């Protein structure tokens with residue numbers, strides 16, 4: 001049985017440190033970090049994620065301003081809100097929960113955010129900055145995953161890392177971060193030939209495909225460190241109730257891996273903690289505090 005990587009505990013420690021920093025920023029610098037969270041429509045999963053983000057802000061003393069817009073909101077209306085938030089000196093971070101309704105071009109909205117306020121790290125200039133090693137705002141899920149890996153393994157230099165999934169939100173930035181740590185990085189995806197064999201080469205295996213229990217135990221190299229980014233809602237056959245599972249067949253893979261993140265309680269809490277981290281960093285950056 002492998003070691004469980006406790007993302008919830010790590011996230012709680014990181015948030016406790018950030019809460020102390022927020023107290024100091026308010027007292028010594030009269031700086032009150034603030035994030036604007038924009039939700040368009042009524043998608044229940046998005047509403048849950050946004051609720052969890054706002055709750056963490058409250059725990060840390062970070063101000064949050066919620067903008068819940070109707071599902072019929074036009075792109076023009078959303079862009080006008082983004083412009084208003086870009087120009088508001090009291091707002092340091094702007095997050096638009098994705099996906100947005102189909103009448104809105106999500107890329108256009110993200111790229112309208114001031115890159116220094118883009119606490120999700122999704123703006124095209126932040127993606128480019130990461131690709132060339134001039135990191136500004138780094139996407140939260142890959143950043144949190146990297147923190148867990150470094151805590152578990154220390155120096156990652158020379159390790160074989162396989163990232164399964166090539167999304168702009170997770171796969172590509174995760175690969176860029178691992179490359180910055182001098183890993184030998186493979187990005188695998190739906191067209192990869194003999195995916196099980198590719199995965200078996202990994203010292204570090206990151207699963208970000210969005211398919212429940214996709215990664216099998218016999219795809220995992222014995223002793224490998226497995227980071228499961230998936231958050232999939234499935235109906236439990238036995239109880240008939242919904243439950244969250246990852247992209248990895250956890251119980252079987254845990255017999256083979258050296259260390260593995262659970263779902264829930266692994267990467268998920270780190271994503272929100274890193275959003276808090278980016279918000280504090282954005283506030284300091286905008287106030288000229290090192």
Ligand code: GUN
Nearest residue numbers: 095096097098099120140
């Ligand atoms: N939708 C799914 N994941 C995310 C995320 O990390 N940030 C935002 N804004 N939307 C998402």
